[in-house]
Amino acid sequence: MPLPMRRLAAAPSLPAVHPHDSPAPPSVRLRRQHGRVSMERSSTTTSRGVSCVMASGKEHAATTSGDEKKGGLRGKLKKVVLAYSGGLDTSVIVPWLRENYGCEVVCFTADVGQGDIELEGLEKKAKASGASQLVVKDLTEEFVGEYIYPCLRAGAVYERKYLLGTSMARPVIAKAMVDVAKEVGADAVAHGCTGKGNDQVRFELTFYALNPELKVVAPWREWDITGREDAIEYAKKHNVPIPVSKKSIYSRDRNLWHLSHEGDILEDPANEPKEDMYMMSVSPENAPSKPEYLEIGIVAGVPTSINGKDLSPATLLAKLNEIGGKHGIGRIDMVENRLVGMKSRGVYETPGGTIMAAAVRELESLTLDRETMQWKDMLALKYAELVYAGRWFDPLRLSMDAFMETITATTTGSVTLKLYKGSVTVASRKSPYSLYREDISSFENGEIYDQADAEGFIRLYGLPTRVRAMLEKGI
Secondary structure, rough: OOOOOOOOOOOOOOEEEEEEEOOOOOOOEEEEEEEEEEEEEEOOOOOOOOOEOOOOOOOOOOOOHHHHHHHHOEEEEEEEEEOOOOOOOHHHHHHHHHHOOEEEEEEEEEEEEOOHHHHOHOOOOOOOHOOEEEEEOOOOOOHHHHHHHHHHHOOOOOOOEEOOOOHHHHHHHHHHHHHHHHOOOOOOOOOOOOOOOOHHHHHHHHHHHHHHOEEEEHHHOOOOOOOHHHHHHHHOOOOOOOOOOOOOOEEEOOOOOOEEOOOOOHHHOOOOOOOHHHOOOHHHHHHHOEEEEEEEEEOEEEEEEEOOOEOOHHHHHHHHHHHHHHOOOEEEEEEEOOOOOOOEEEEEEOHHHHHHHHHHHHHHHHHHOHHHHHHHHHHHHHHHHHHHHOOOOOOOHHHHHHHHHOOOOOOOEEEEEEOOOOOOEEEEEEEEOOOOHHHHHHHHOOOOOOOOOOHHHHHHHHHHHHHHHHHHHOO
């Protein structure tokens, strides 16, 4: 039977953003429908003049404000693409960029599966803050197929527990920002990451790798705002509507792979997390008392089906999140070493990812030989470290990914898992490329393995041990 060699299919390329002939370009929202990308345009216009680059490269004439002509307090930039969430911090960054760099601000939001609630009303918020345009791109299939699946195939886990949920999302977002910057003719990109975290590194290394000519602005490393109250005052001073929402006591990051929780009582590692903090999973104690069995189909090291039904990467993960969350699967509490040097405590919910990782690992027990598995495990540690550190586009990670793809070419088959009150256990494994032979492994004598041969093997294998002992005893 020929060995399966399969590369993950690249997500469809996203179309360029084309402005209308209105005084200001509308919000552009890209959505995937049945595997294709569609583009919706809002008819909303404003009196604010902007400068947009057409797909042909010709510039669309527009007026600019006085500040944008003469520059700002810290210098002059033409146009900045800002990673935008609609929260207080990024809402304040918009006028801060205009004031300090005299630039037009294009807000960018990536849909990586964080949920529709977080995407609602973003265009109105962005323009109220002073942005000329909001661009939203649906990156969910690309995120799962081209970022999550390679890490899953590699078995990448950071510091024994962390399945790299935030780490994998940042490069796909940053890559899209570079694309948008090219589409709209921006000369700079900006993010709202603090100077204490890992995300600033992940965003900026991606910017450097894909377009080193872009200027990078990180307001939290530049401005005098030190906290929420300062941000609120700045917003009031610049007539920026403050997002009306109940502030969570936790700092959270959500995407299709996971939900992270940090801050408040979690900052003391001695405190147990409160049950009302969790959002993707029920408590194992409250999970169903009857176990559920799932058959996960796998091709070349990545999941492709659930109970015999083929699904797209994002759809499959979303379904496993639902099932795993119902059984309390995928909760971890860890103290990790941040790239910037400090330790931090975080609690993560990764229900679907935990199920996927277990399935792939169990199938590998059939399809990988001992030496290959050991090397894979050793390289997986470095692979995880590179992803955690934001070095997704490094030649080393790309080369390691090629190795992982090659050695998992035969990791094809299915694994049946038992989900029960927070636990995932294997019930069965099957593969047409299994290296397991019942006729060899059986305790009964067979034609292939003669137990008498073990005596000579042990004598040769143990020769170094025997010679050392003879030396010590003077024999």
